[in-house]
Amino acid sequence: MTPGPVEVDPRVLRALSYPILGQFDPEFTVLMNETSELLRHLFRTENRRAYPVDGTSRSGIEAALVSLIEPGDRVLVPIFGRFGHLLYEITERCGATVIAIEREWGGVFSPEELAEAVRRERPDLVAVVHGETSTGRMQPLDGVGDACREVGALLVVDAVATIGGVPVETDAWQLDAVVGGTQKCLSIPSGMAPLTYNDRAERKLLARKRIERGLRTAGGPEGGPEAWERQAAAVIRSNYLDLSQLQDYWSPARLNHHTEMTSMLYALREGVRIALSEGLEARFARHELHGSALAAGLAAMGLELYGDPASKLPVVACVTIPDGIDGERVRAMLLHGFGVEIAGSFGPLKGKIWRIGTMGFSCRRTNVLHTLGALEATLLRCGYRLPPGEAVQAALDVYERSGAGAGV
Template structure:
């Protein structure tokens, strides 16, 4: 007889930079019957999902589809498919996830150059552009919204410069897609990777991506090399090196796009229930309307900041480049940040995040993303944080924080 308990996870108010609360309609969609991956009904869902992703990424790209796996799978798929061993790659770093892009690029065999700016800031685009002109890389990989520091990098000028120099620009938009504008075409982004578990309010497990014909041309040239070397008509004496072939099978975009094309060439068994979740999550985003959704995220951000400021908390980083969906209050002197987080979780059922590396113990990170980005959640986290801080000995004007947030919602 089994002694294992029935699965019954605690109900939480999740106000982290991801994962966030999942819309109940998405959870319901995941419970629907499984279809075969080549069932016409299912391939119809695949086509509609690609269409919705084009609207989300604001692009006319043919290729908009999810990679099965967490957000990092999308990053790896794009980089391993576009980076030839020996390619020069530039990674501008302004937080933890820039270092991740550099690491993945190195694993792909690239000659990686990095430039760094102080955490809590972003790059003046001209600084990046000057470096691009100096290094002349084959590819630039950059984060759009850096959740480790709560900062968002302007991309339009960088995209224009890369296009003029025929350099591929790959963007990590995991934290921003669905919460703030991401303009794949207008900003001239060659490949963009999103995430499901943040502003889209879908469980982690798929990475929506898009890439344009410039990117496709490069990855297909590698695909032809790989197949050509295996073709007896070409033979092993071909001068094209086998090391130039895409090194991953699972993350080979040239094979994945064949799977998502009308050919439906079998590559892997699609994650059926996750595709249901992505479909429904995208439908909800587009039903709300992108501009309306961005405005909702902005309104809740402003209310949250008003409440935190009324408590006497200060914010980390340059507020002119603040990431709209992540707010980073500094932990007051003499306050144990982890004790506060623990009390919020265990006494109020609310989760906020700590941070990484040099910021660990210095800031909290509060996310206002997707389904978690609601007035009730914002008011709850403000009231609970005020109570916990008072309990921990931090002197603040009791009651003013929630009133400040309510003033924002009232339009005062």
Template sequence: MKQYQELSPSPRTIMTPGPVEVDPRVLRALSYPILGQFDPEFTALMNDTMEMLRLLFRTDNQWAFPVDGTSRSGIEAVLTSLIEPGEKALVPIYGRFGHLLYEIAERCGAEVIAVEKEWGGVFDPEEVIAVIRREKPALVLIVHGETSTGRMQPLQEIGKVCRELGVLFVVDAVATIGGVPVETDAWHIDAVIGGTQKCLSVPSGMAPITYNDIAERKITARKKVERGLRTPGGEDWDKAARPAIQSNYFDISQLQDYWGPARLNHHTEMTSMLYGLREGLRLVLAEGLDERFARHRLHEAALVAGIEAMGLPLYGDPACKLPVVTCVAIPEGMDGDLVRSMLLHQFGIEIASSFGVLKGRIWRIGTMGYSCNQKNVLHLLGAFEAVLIRQGASLKAGAGVQAALDVYENKSRRE
């Protein structure tokens, strides 16, 4: 019989737009002993997690908890629970993940209206607002940080108009939560979906969400009800005229019963992942949100300075650049995949390519969470220069690293 070796993954410097390196303290938390899902000690950890998520999302919402599954599970849970078949949903698309929102909304039975922007830019909020006023959708679904193009969409003005018109405003903040501000209440966002594997530096496997009272009323009105059915406690189900939520696993009305004081059993909670998420949130809040956002901006600035000093063109409109993802145009005639392969196998560094119309045209470099640090930025720039020169690029060796060092030294002098 085949003998399988002990698991021993290779160490990597992960500079992709996700997943990223995980803080060792989170990895340690993942190894802690298992508690039962209704053990008071464990439900106290659940309560801690909800409290910290409210601070992370900058919201006073009652509901802030993780959906068990990758980021897409959070998106599906929110859209499945909020979208009623036949409703009109507006999806402004400026990259790959806008198309994902479109697809999921369509699967939920929505009449989906898409407006598209050429990749590399974002919408002027007034463009979206004009379509909202014309089409009068029930929901607007939009990506905050589009990792496929490295762009970030302004949301505040859109949210304000949605609130004035009674339109539900749903935001995919998977790439931005924990790395740049996500102002749930101030931007009038009704539901937000985050991710663990990017700026939070927790392994993929949970999707933090939050939603307000407006969204909750719609969700609870759609609870699946049938005459004569009773709850496990013997109470009659409420009668509702609205279409039932089709999914059981992604039914937020049941998930909030599980996370709320009643603790009604819905599924077995991902114990170890909750440990990891709670520890990751604790580390974010201990650093301080504003301090964390400033750290991401600093290392972005150093990386961009290094890339530009090498003479490589950045991709996309700089006015709407996503601070945690930097896109670099691949020089004409260069094999972008070969460069990535050499970085991985010769230096242990991983960067990403892109999707769709940008496949083979750009490299995407993430500076997210625990991966966002001076050592990683300098290591990447030095290795990147070496590989590009090896592939025949004409550039001044050392220029990128020196430019990044200037950024760091200037910051030190200011302090």
């Protein structure tokens, strides 16, 4: 019951066991095409480009940023948790001039604040986290894309924690590139980073690719050493994470860029098929329901939920560790006594909150009730005074009011 990785859906585990096909076997390229189409539905986009980067979620984030940021570009990074700092670090390594705006952990920016910052700073690119699992907050994005279009900026979104669990409206919110994760709400093992990007982003990729080809021609660019140096700086520095090459691998051209992670593609395809067959709206409602039941149970124990409730990420509950309670002892007792794993946090919140995820296959009634009962028993054992039995009853009340009955 962490904010990732979570339990893998049994159907996905089964798909991982399928026999290996060659990466250019006609049967396998059909699976690649199917996966791209499934990802378009998952991201709610008409983009031509929708495919996974082989590697953990960070590989997708790095691929998007290293491919879209040229040295000297102005990049705006709103920071309201651990993973905003990660975006800052990556963009800085890309040679960008990074403009950070920060919000105290536990809150987010209003879309109006972000739009105003975009208009004020006029960046080339904005990189923002949608679901910040370190603080359990969700950043509203509707309207930010409009401001980015006004100033000609690309909007790149880390949706690792939200894709498949809460709405991610790529086209409606005018997001230029979106990176998702497998090990959270999709209940697939970590190892692939599905992403999508639009024609605006692709134009920048292709412009950088043309520069690289020009540098390979005899004589190089006109204008002498300075022009050569300037153009050389614009070349995408990574080979493995170069989206201009990866998109050719995923196109009918089938550029032999790398050896595809065959079994992980099986898993990704099956996990996205499961999400779409459930229905995205139904899936979002399920995550909202079980997150609400968990939150109600925690409150009934007298525990305080951390952060601004208006910006709570529906798939993560952050709980303030009560005074006098050893948070790590509680986590160990839950794990070894009840088979329940919850997470701590990072940076200024280390040792101050627990983070409990309700994501993907882990997001079900039996897990929520078991977690609440186990946490109650553990806290009582640690000397915390609470009303026994109220947590599970509060969660059951939420399920009863929702009409979920005894369902999962």
